[in-house]
Amino acid sequence: MDSKKLAVTIRELADAKKAENITVLDVRGLSTVTDFFVIATGTSEPHLRAIADEITEKLEENAGLRPRAIDGQVPTHWMVLDYVDVIAHVMRAEVRAKYDLEGLWGDAPRLRPRRKAKVKTVAG
Known part of the structure; x- marks a missing residue:
């Protein structure tokens, strides 16, 4: 799986676990460490765990991918x-505000989610 597709899949x-304010930063031209950051906010400790578990479990089940490390x-x-x-960052809002990864990597383009097509209904 290429890095862009992996970043979109992680997003x-x-x-799917209702993470908030999900941002994907394309750092390919800015970092030699990784291609993309996915940053997501969880609202509580169980929510953080659920988001991280969803990512790790589904990527292993569906793509055979395991994280090199979990920190x-x-x-x-x-x-x-x-x-x-x-690299996926799953964090509480106050930690995210404090470390401001989006500001630190402010030159990185953001991948926008594709808009879902609206279904037109016909009144009959």
């Missing part, structure tokens, strides 16, 4: 899932 998995723990309010070409 979708986080969204941080739920009680720290920031977990990092390192998939080499994509």
